[in-house]
Amino acid sequence: MAKDTKERILTAALEMFSQKGYDGTNIRELTSSLGLVKSALYRHFGSKEEIWNALLDEMIAYYGARFGSPERLPPVPDSPEELVALTMGLVDFTIHDEKVVMTRKLLTIEQFRDDRARDLATKHFLTGLRDMFTPLFAGMMDKGLLRRDDPGMLAFAYTAPISALIHLCDREPEKTDEAMAQIEAFSHHFLETYKA
């Protein structure tokens, strides 16, 4: 219960910041949730803001490693059903993975207070998914699974509504099942609309 304290602090900070915001979180509560006394925290971080910055570093690095690199792209689906399955798998992960949910909530809450959070928020909420699906849709057009169209526009039209429903799940978790069903229905509708 010593060496990994720094990481445990970051984990607890992500949880508290995402629930109460940076300003709403206090060091006493944060450390006592780890069975520590507040002064012990200052052996690992120089200040509250240093925790915030370390957390952002981690989130940026995690996002880059997981979604940033082109080689991490999923394979181009061979059928419409495969795209639906791929979508639902991604959505299921992103909605149920605690760390990802907390990251999204934190970015939502703090996007107007910190420039780096702002930039990462735009990636998470808008450009990230779009840039991921653009080459996918281009590939599906090449395979004759989708009608010829602007792949970037299609990716935007596809991912933005899904992203809106993911936000709904963050906001009202009790509607998760309903939202998942809506996403699946939307995915089918989209494919029906744009089929070759």
Added chain:
Amino acid sequence: MAKDTKERILTAALEMFSQKGYDGTNIRELTSSLGLVKSALYRHFGSKEEIWNALLDEMIAYYGARFGSPERLPPVPDSPEELVALTMGLVDFTIHDEKVVMTRKLLTIEQFRDDRARDLATKHFLTGLRDMFTPLFAGMMDKGLLRRDDPGMLAFAYTAPISALIHLCDREPEKTDEAMAQIEAFSHHFLETYKA
């Protein structure tokens, strides 16, 4: 400089809360921006939280008056161009009206801290626009301007991407022109896709 102090406090509170969040706002700064001393505020509101609740009451009432009633619906367009024009008019208003922008930012920031903010956020960000465009699209289908389809699904597919770009403008105002152009392009693409 006396009777309207209560309203001036609410206006200043909306501005500060939307920028720094509820926790990040302090009464001294809020009142001094109005040329008052903090104790004067307590003639009008019993506590900081009472300001917050009054603000939410106002936002809920404003939303209900402006978007909540069915008779406030815009007329069904007579042509695709008219829908684009209607959309761009709405977007232009919602992006440039200071009070609306601040309300949206505030709801974004505080949606996880307050249940009423959470509910209003869902209306602002998801269901409100969708419910507004559903009868519009149904009407356009009746007029033969759109192919027969599920109007609610179309409204969702239309408004969610637009909403995502409105959020982008809130987050990165310097991208407003770009976002407006994207919305217009998306609107045209949507109409081309779903034309009868």
Added chain:
DNA sequence: GCAAAAAGTGACCGCTCGTTCTCCTGTATT
């Protein structure tokens, strides 16, 4: 024109915040 009520002032209170300081303890190194 005057009394009463409303609005504004400035000093002050208790509390909590982030942070610091000194001391203690367990562990690893030589």
Added chain:
DNA sequence: AATACAGGAGAACGAGCGGTCACTTTTTGC
């Protein structure tokens, strides 16, 4: 066994917070 050191404990700090109070000024109603 002695030493060094990292990690934690606990008291204390100054500052800033939301909120109160007694008092003065302004506005209002008769």
